[in-house]
Amino acid sequence: MKELALSEEILLRVEKPARYIGGEINAVIKDPSQVDIRFAFCFPDVYEIGMSHLGIQILYDMFNRREDVWCERVYSPWPDLDRIMRDEHIPLYALESQDPIRDFDFLGITIQYEMCYTNILQVLDLSGIPLWAAERTERDTIVIGGGPCTYNPEPLAPFFDLFYIGEGETQYDALFDLYKEYKKGGKSREDFLLACASIPGIYVPSLYAPSYKEDGTLAAFTPIAEGVPAKVRKELVLSMDEAPYPDKPLVPLMQVTQDRVTLEIQRGCIRGCRFCQAGQIYRPVRERSLDFLKEQAIRMLESTGCEEITLSSLSSSDYSKLKELVYFLIDETHVRHVNISLPSLRIDAFSLDVMSKVQDIKKSSLTFAPEAGTQRLRDVINKGLTEEDILRGASEAFKGGWNKVKLYFMLGQPTETDEDVRGIAELAERIAEVYYEIPKEERHGKCQITSSTSFFVPKPFTPFQWAPMNTAEEFLRKAYLVKHTMRSQLNQKSLRYHYHEADVSMLEAALARGDRRLAPVIYRAYRKGCIFDAWDEYFSNEKWMEAFAEEGVDMDFYSVRERDLDELLPWDFIDCGVTKQFLKKEYERALQGIVTPNCREQCNGCGAAVFGGGVCFENKN
Amino acid sequence: MKIRIKFTKTGRLRFIGHLDVMRYFQKLMRRAGVDIRYSEGFSPHQIMSFAQPLGLGDTSEGEYVDIDVLSTASSEEMIRRLNEAGKEEIRILKYVKIADETRRSNAMSNVAAADYRVYFRGGLPDSNMLAAFFAQENIPVSKKTKTKEEIVDIRPLIYDWGLEEEGLFLRLSAGSAANLKPDTVMEAWNAFSQKEGQAAEAGHSEGGTQSFPYHFHRLELYARREGQLIPLYALGEEIKEESAE
Numbered sequence: 001m002k003e004l005a006l007s008e009e010i011l012l013r014v015e016k017p018a019r020y021i022g023g024e025i026n027a028v029i030k031d032p033s034q035v036d037i038r039f040a041f042c043f044p045d046v047y048e049i050g051m052s053h054l055g056i057q058i059l060y061d062m063f064n065r066r067e068d069v070w071c072e073r074v075y076s077p078w079p080d081l082d083r084i085m086r087d088e089h090i091p092l093y094a095l096e097s098q099d100p101i102r103d104f105d106f107l108g109i110t111i112q113y114e115m116c117y118t119n120i121l122q123v124l125d126l127s128g129i130p131l132w133a134a135e136r137t138e139r140d141t142i143v144i145g146g147g148p149c150t151y152n153p154e155p156l157a158p159f160f161d162l163f164y165i166g167e168g169e170t171q172y173d174a175l176f177d178l179y180k181e182y183k184k185g186g187k188s189r190e191d192f193l194l195a196c197a198s199i200p201g202i203y204v205p206s207l208y209a210p211s212y213k214e215d216g217t218l219a220a221f222t223p224i225a226e227g228v229p230a231k232v233r234k235e236l237v238l239s240m241d242e243a244p245y246p247d248k249p250l251v252p253l254m255q256v257t258q259d260r261v262t263l264e265i266q267r268g269c270i271r272g273c274r275f276c277q278a279g280q281i282y283r284p285v286r287e288r289s290l291d292f293l294k295e296q297a298i299r300m301l302e303s304t305g306c307e308e309i310t311l312s313s314l315s316s317s318d319y320s321k322l323k324e325l326v327y328f329l330i331d332e333t334h335v336r337h338v339n340i341s342l343p344s345l346r347i348d349a350f351s352l353d354v355m356s357k358v359q360d361i362k363k364s365s366l367t368f369a370p371e372a373g374t375q376r377l378r379d380v381i382n383k384g385l386t387e388e389d390i391l392r393g394a395s396e397a398f399k400g401g402w403n404k405v406k407l408y409f410m411l412g413q414p415t416e417t418d419e420d421v422r423g424i425a426e427l428a429e430r431i432a433e434v435y436y437e438i439p440k441e442e443r444h445g446k447c448q449i450t451s452s453t454s455f456f457v458p459k460p461f462t463p464f465q466w467a468p469m470n471t472a473e474e475f476l477r478k479a480y481l482v483k484h485t486m487r488s489q490l491n492q493k494s495l496r497y498h499y500h501e502a503d504v505s506m507l508e509a510a511l512a513r514g515d516r517r518l519a520p521v522i523y524r525a526y527r528k529g530c531i532f533d534a535w536d537e538y539f540s541n542e543k544w545m546e547a548f549a550e551e552g553v554d555m556d557f558y559s560v561r562e563r564d565l566d567e568l569l570p571w572d573f574i575d576c577g578v579t580k581q582f583l584k585k586e587y588e589r590a591l592q593g594i595v596t597p598n599c600r601e602q603c604n605g606c607g608a609a610v611f612g613g614g615v616c617f618e619n620k621n
Numbered sequence: 622m623k624i625r626i627k628f629t630k631t632g633r634l635r636f637i638g639h640l641d642v643m644r645y646f647q648k649l650m651r652r653a654g655v656d657i658r659y660s661e662g663f664s665p666h667q668i669m670s671f672a673q674p675l676g677l678g679d680t681s682e683g684e685y686v687d688i689d690v691l692s693t694a695s696s697e698e699m700i701r702r703l704n705e706a707g708k709e710e711i712r713i714l715k716y717v718k719i720a721d722e723t724r725r726s727n728a729m730s731n732v733a734a735a736d737y738r739v740y741f742r743g744g745l746p747d748s749n750m751l752a753a754f755f756a757q758e759n760i761p762v763s764k765k766t767k768t769k770e771e772i773v774d775i776r777p778l779i780y781d782w783g784l785e786e787e788g789l790f791l792r793l794s795a796g797s798a799a800n801l802k803p804d805t806v807m808e809a810w811n812a813f814s815q816k817e818g819q820a821a822e823a824g825h826s827e828g829g830t831q832s833f834p835y836h837f838h839r840l841e842l843y844a845r846r847e848g849q850l851i852p853l854y855a856l857g858e859e860i861k862e863e864s865a866e
């Protein structure tokens with residue numbers, strides 16, 4: 001048996017040692033002497049979260065199909081092991097080979113949310129890789145970032161050698177081929193990075209320089225070397241059926257957050273909710289074929305032995321063959337004794353029928369995401385869900401035996417008034433009333449309507465990218481207002497309400513729309529001991545505020561400030577297909593409360609048609 | 622049909638917990654195509670029962686799980702399939718059919734004794750002192766329950782011992798009636814050797830200051846039949862090719 005990087009003594013001292021031993025089912029082992037490129041794929045959070053992520057599974061499989069590449073995985077060591085590794089100078093290692101990351105050619109980090117930024121520094125630091133890209137030398141691992149947060153990579157720019165903008169399936173082969181050439185030809189790291197800038201989708205942050213106006217906004221953002229493109233266009237897969245998808249996904253040996261097989265049915269979303277970044281950056285919608293999905297589902301269930309399968313997409317109800325797929329899966333999973341977990345579907349006769357077949361009605365709840373309390377505000381955010389839809393759906397469900405409803409809302413969206421805020425509680429009340437209108441003998445006890453609010457954070461590449469954000473005080477005032485309004489409802493005993501602290505959202509907002517001047521703040525926060533910011537028990541707002549203050553950076557400038565429509569934004573150099581002009585138009589329509597139809601009802605010329613595929617060309621040939 | 626499976630837990634997989642082992646087997650059954658029986662309901666689960674959970678970090682070549690199957694190939698074939706779909710650290714050693722009445726008292730409640738080998742990370746202990754330890758008529762240890770703390774004598778629960786080249790062999794009472802964990806024996810030994818050792822050389826015991834001085838390796842689990850201890854698998858019979866159904 002291969003030796004483990006950590007001693008038995010350490011493994012027995014830490015919580016959940018299974019996080020650190022590798023050896024998962026379907027993990028790929030290769031002979032390091034037989035490959036040209038060692039790639040460590042990192043999800044900068046704890047193992048259980050990282051192992052539940054589909055993107056890594058896809059690229060892990062794809063990279064390892066190449067004989068000359070060995071792709072392995074690494075996750076953030078939990079604070080208990082983090083401490084030990086620092087004290088005992090144990091370098092961070094990859095799970096498969098248990099070899100130190102710093103001996104790898106590449107460290108690829110998927111950046112899924114802002115609150116993992118300090119964990120990125122943790123991973124670099126524990127690996128012994130210089131945190132600042134500028135300090136790395138020929139021998140150092142090349143650090144490449146990907147994932148949704150790279151649509152504004154600027155706050156992290158000085159820590160990365162490369163960013164991959166868009167979907168990983170398309171350009172990694174070119175990148176690996178180029179790297180091999182560079183390695184063989186004895187060319188320098190600098191040469192390599194410069195050459196990378198010509199690969200579509202690859203952004204080399206060191207080859208661009210920002211300049212700022214007196215008011216602190218961006219004046220210019222320009223390439224500083226010959227041949228480096230001024231704009232980087234996102235990469236995307238056009239034919240989803242031809243893109244690689246793992247036949248044998250990794251199966252962890254310990255319980256992880258999502259212990260199941262995931263079937264990605266489509267990418268992108270036809271509904272342009274105006275607060276939603278995913279809805280814009282993954283445009284246009286591209287579906288996988290029904291046949292592909294049927295075969296893939298069976299292959300993955302057989303190779304993993306998982307007891308559950310789930311569908312992944314931004315809006316499953318919009319998948320054109322959903323009925324066929326779901327009924328096929330219900331039959332298949334039934335004979336295999338496998339559970340099927342359906343992501344929140346739009347509530348209608350079909351989804352209620354399906355849910356009654358696959359879940360225990362008494363235990364399960366219905367989920368609606370109205371996102372705003374009044375129709376006026378739902379029109380502003382372009383959430384095409386009406387009160388009538390909700391009440392009808394709830395009524396049908398209550399008659400079908402359900403009595404629990406979950407509602408998701410956001411506080412602080414543009415133009416929101418107190419009436420909209422109170423509307424959250426009032427909508428919850430009306431749903432409860434629908435329940436109690438049912439004759440008593442047909443009801444199943446009391447109903448339970450649980451509303452949760454999150455705080456709206458404006459994100460790059462959305463129509464709200466210019467919008468102001470509420471202050472933390474404003475958020476909390478609104479949350480109290482919801483709570484108070486709930487208390488004055490007739491059926492208040494059936495209403496529940498959850499919200500969380502606002503501090504994390506403020507920080508998330510600053511990082512989401514930030515620029516390079518935030519890198520020293522992140523660095524300082526990390527040096528103060530911030531890691532696992534996404535975890536309540538580890539998040540320290542105090543340390544972060546100190547970091548901002550000590551770096552002399554005004555957080556409000558990045559978080560709450562309304563941007564001028566003409567301002568040069570830090571992420572404007574990225575071309576995600578959707579044009580700035582379209583986003584502006586959408587912002588204006590939002591402020592006027594005009595809804596925009598979805599891509600299947602009518603194309604709105606967002607710009608994503610340049611990629612030449614997907615929904616934009618459905619029924620057009 | 623009731624099947625009893627004997628397996629190992631070694632190498633890096635000794636760091637996965639008991640619940641993880643259960644989940645591992647649930648998936649293994651599917652990958653290996655075992656025609657296992659499921660419960661009814663919305664979340665069907667496999668009918669499966671494990672004997673004697675092993676401590677985290679301990680290794681074993683004598684683990685057991687009982688399952689219910691609707692049909693099966695021969696023992697040889699099933700072992701091959703399970704090992705092909707599984708990890709080398711959890712190797713299937715036996716796959717035998719057990720009588721229904723044996724199953725009624727399942728793998729867990731069958732257990733009467735267990736063999737262990739204790740490895741000493743800091744070197745073997747002094748054999749004379751060890752002999753003196755086991756020669757005691759009583760070995761009282763304090764046992765904490767939720768409400769009280771009581772003194773129990775573990776000596777009668779130690780059925781056999783022997784110092785071997787690699788470590789200390791122990792045969793201990795196990796199962797629901799009177800379960801003695803090897804850790805408890807070694808804690809008592811620690812206390813004993815420290816007391817004796819202090820008198821003799823004022824040094825510290827073989828465990829030294831290490832926080833995990835022992836590594837426990839389980840060798841076998843036994844049931845009692847007519848006063849005799851027999852390995853759990855021996856209560857079943859091998860499925861030959863012809864008799865497979």
Ligand code: SF4
Pocket residue numbers: 283284285598599600602603604605606607608609615616
């Ligand atoms: S170009 Fe039209 S159809 Fe294509 S994504 Fe944009 S709005 Fe939708």
